[in-house]
Amino acid sequence: MFDLIDALTVAGQVNSPVTLSEQKPFRRKFSSVYDGLENGEMDIGKILSLLPECVPEDSETIAGYRVYAVDATPNEHEEAETLPDRGVLKSNQKDPMRYGHKYSWLVRLVQFGTSWVAPVDVERIDTETTDTQLAAVQVQELDLRDRHRKVIVADSRYEEHRFLGLFERFQHTFGLIRLHGNRVLYEVPKQKPKGSCGAPRKHGKSFKLHGAHRAADRCETFSLGDQTVRVQA
Numbered sequence: 001m002f003d004l005i006d007a008l009t010v011a012g013q014v015n016s017p018v019t020l021s022e023q024k025p026f027r028r029k030f031s032s033v034y035d036g037l038e039n040g041e042m043d044i045g046k047i048l049s050l051l052p053e054c055v056p057e058d059s060e061t062i063a064g065y066r067v068y069a070v071d072a073t074p075n076e077h078e079e080a081e082t083l084p085d086r087g088v089l090k091s092n093q094k095d096p097m098r099y100g101h102k103y104s105w106l107v108r109l110v111q112f113g114t115s116w117v118a119p120v121d122v123e124r125i126d127t128e129t130t131d132t133q134l135a136a137v138q139v140q141e142l143d144l145r146d147r148h149r150k151v152i153v154a155d156s157r158y159e160e161h162r163f164l165g166l167f168e169r170f171q172h173t174f175g176l177i178r179l180h181g182n183r184v185l186y187e188v189p190k191q192k193p194k195g196s197c198g199a200p201r202k203h204g205k206s207f208k209l210h211g212a213h214r215a216a217d218r219c220e221t222f223s224l225g226d227q228t229v230r231v232q233a
Helices: 002-008 017-022 031-039 044-053 131-145 161-168
Strands: 065-076 099-109 117-125 150-154 173-177 184-186 206-208 219-224 227-232
Touching: 002 017, 017 031, 044 117, 044 131, 065 117, 065 131, 099 131, 117 131, 131 150, 131 161, 131 173, 161 173
Parallel strands: 065 150, 150 173
Antiparallel strands: 065 099, 099 117, 184 206, 219 227
16 A cells, blocks of 8 residues: 555556556555555544645635635546446536536645645545535534634535534634525514514515625725625625
8 A cells, every 4th residue: 555655656647546556666566456455444534634734834824714625526437337326417407417426525725826725535425415415524524623713615506504504613614605696595583572473483684695685784805816805794
C-alpha cells in the first residue's frame, strides 16, 4: 500500500490501481495490488482528522473563517450493468438517463478564482440516501474534527431543512447556501390572542426572495477580489 502511494506521486492519469504497478516506485508484482487493497487496513477516522491541518497554508480564509464547499459528483458506469448499487444519475427531469455512482465531496477551497481544492472527505452516495443526507453527516463530522471558525458553501441543491437545520447547533461552523429565487420564507407568526378559538398559527407573514415587502434590517457593502458585494439581512 505504501508502494501504491509512492507510485501516485509520479503517476499522471490513473485509470486503475493496477496501472500504478507500472510506475518505478512500485517494486512488487502487480498481483500484490489486489492483496493490498483486499487485506490492508486503515483507520479512516484518524486519517480524516489529519486532513484539515494538511491543506496548503494559503488556502482560502475570509475574515478569519476557513472556507469549505460541499457538492456531489456523478461517476458514470454505463456498461457495468451488474455493478452493485448502480443508480440513475439524473438531476433534472429533462436530463437523459445515465447510470453509475455519485460521490459527495467535502473540500477546502485553496485559491480564490481557481478550481483547486483540498479534499477532506469523499464518500459514495448509495441509492438509499440523498446528497443532502450524506453531506449533513460529513459536515457534522468536520465540525468535530476542525474546531476553527469555518463556513460551508453549497448550491441550491442543499437548501432543504435537513441540511440547513444543522447549523443551528454548531458553534464554529456556519452555512452559506444558495437559495432558488422563487423561494418563499415565512416570518415568526404572531401570538394568538387569549381566549380566541382555533389552532395557533404556524406561519407569519410571507417573505418572497424576489420581492421583499419591507426594508432590510441591516446592509453591508464590501470588496471581495475585484467584485463589490452587497449583503442584506
